[in-house]
Amino acid sequence: MSSTVISFQNVSFRYTNSESSSLSNIDLDIKKGECVLLCGASGCGKTTVTRLINGLIPHYYEGELSGSVDVCRMDIKCTPIETVSEQVGSIFQNPRSQFFCVDTESEIVFGCENMSLPEEEIRRRLEGTIERFSLQDLQGRSIFELSGGEKQKIACAGVHCMCPDIIVMDEPTSNLDLDAIYGLRNIIAEWKADGKTIVIAEHRLEWLKGLCDRAILLKSGGISLEITGEVLFSRSKAEMNAIGLRSSIGLPDHLDTPCGFFAKDGKGRGGKALHLENFRYSYHSKTALDIKSLDIPAGSVTAVVGHNGAGKSTFVKCLCGLQKRFKGTVTIDGKKYRSRQMLKICYMVMQDVNHQLFAETVLDEVMLGMETEDEAQALDLLKKLDLYEMRDRHPMSLSGGQKQRAAIASAILAGKRILIFDEPTSGLDYNSMVQTAELIGSLYKDITVLIVTHDMELIERCCTHILHIEDGRIHEVVL
């Protein structure tokens, strides 16, 4: 039972095109049936460890590898990746890019088909998988109409069908809401009961409480701490934060509170209000949003929370003026704005910020929307946002956090009054989350911020108000 299935001996790795090594002198043994958590700041090497286990390193991502990695008694260096793939299943972070097929059933059996299993066997496994994870209502659907959580379920089903002994997951929850995360937890619990070995690289930790046997903290490519899951989850929030880990222990779960609009601590930043009226919208005669009127204090930072499909994204799309046929209005300083005019005063920083960077240099990018081009003002802001050194670089060459800041700078300079963030901290480690929170908190007072998020730590740090939507409605308005 307790035989070692994954063994790293003195492993170092450096990606081609990278100056520093990603992993240095790692020794690690993982036993059969263990559930191991890899944690640590972004860039600490945890993704690299998962890639060494599933063979993507060295067979897909190139670089200098030394030491030896044995997975199920196979030397990863000289075993072809298709052989590894029969023993090691992988779940990735981005649900958009881990699907090869267009419909759910073909997707679930994709791996089995590649293994050239006989047709009857594949059908048997498909039925077993659907039964076990109750996927009946996802059968025969197009992948493109599934939610993030449903996509992740299908990915798990695809892995399950191949019956691997080891499953590695690379930040599997960063695009999921709490309900979906607990769905994923149940699947992992089933796998654990089957005696499968599970390795998870993650930022969010709470959901693994009671599942994870051992936690390994990585720091700049080395193992800095190795403790049992029990010890890890007995630590306080402050202790977790001190070693750079995220923790929402003891924070209020705003999804538990009733629907409505609240000041988080009873004292908002005040100021005049944005008056939203007639925020109603329906898709195919199904009501997605139904808010008669709502006042949001100008200069406040509001967290928009709610379960999946509650209408959060419809709400912010309507507010931005991106929703066609939307009839509601927003009144600011006595001036009434209709949907199309909202585009001029609103800006949304999207979850994938790559969609909204267009120009050739950072400076051009931020000046793109300025009414009158004022380079001095732009450079001033870039200094404030720590982007001044990058002003002549191509925006696409920046890091994730820098891209986010460039998008914010372009919105401020375009004179936007309302800034909306869509999950700005998904997949961010503790320190990056703190930075984002501080940045949002430091925005000019005349900018009103709304953040669509599931991140209770972020809300705790920078939000002044909570807007809780369920079924497209808010019931109670308390100011």
Add this chain to the structure above:
Amino acid sequence: MAQLLSADLKSRGLVLDPRSKLALMLSIVFFSMGGVGSDIKAVVLISKLLGLIPIILLLTAKQWKKALAYGGAYAVLTLVSLELLPVMNGGIKIFLTICCVGVLRFMPGLIMGAYILSSTTVSEFIAAFHRMHIPQQITIPLSVMFRFFPTVMEEMQAINAAMKMRDIRLFGKNAGKLIEYRLIPLLVCSVNIGQELSAAALTRGLSAPKKRTNICRIGFHLQDIAAFVTALSPAAVIICNRFEVIA
């Protein structure tokens, strides 16, 4: 938009084998669009009827709106070209003729393409190609393309939304750079997605040299025989005709 190019399995009505669809498509391209054999009256008549097939197929798939729009446009244009054009003259006639003939020729092929994409799953395509002994080097890139179109559509939507918020639009002050602004994020996102997609596919054994199984069941039924007869009929007429000419 993404739905346009991906199959909706629940409501696809009459199920044709992908090979029958391909045969119909080829026939439409050759005879309706290419005008092969247009010197024979019977072939011209059949090719007109072939133009109606995509509409019938859309109707069986319960895609009422599309069927109605295409059917209506097709009928109006046919009427114009038969009734109105002969009594007109001058520049308008030339212009209308070009429009009518162009659209009438290309439309059936385009509609058929839309129908095929909206009614066939990737696995069915791969299975059909496999039965036709087309090598994997061709089928796998093709199947990736199917997966990629809807993804690119999704990306485009997000980029369009972002451009609206930045007030980059036609006739705006940055109109000259519209294409560049759209292409750069699209390329970056597509490359990222492509890389992640390849990695995910490799961890699921796509590179295995063994022959893939395909659990998708395709095969010929009564409706497929009808489809093949229809698809081959213009060719048959042409051949008969040529033999008579020779004989």
